Amino acid sequence: GAQHDVALVKRLLEEELADILARRPRQADVEARYRKAVKIGMRWVKSYTELDFRSLGSYSRAELDAIAAAPDAL
Secondary structure, three states: OOOOOHHHHHHHHHHHHHHHHHHOOOOHHHHHHHHHHHHHHHHHHHHHHOOOOOOHHHOOHHHHHHHHHOOOOO
16 A cells, blocks of 8 residues: 555645535635645644644634644645
């Protein structure tokens, strides 16, 4: 099988994003939310691999917005 590394995780997240967006009607606000979710997901995976098991539900909206605005974590 494929090696489970950063490149694979990032590729899977990006492929899933592309698939979701291809199936939805084009709406800029919805696309922006999905893109933010991918960046938040990348940060969560990075944190998890660093043994930081903080729940996504514990982040404030401002923290999630900051994560989404930051460069990709992976």
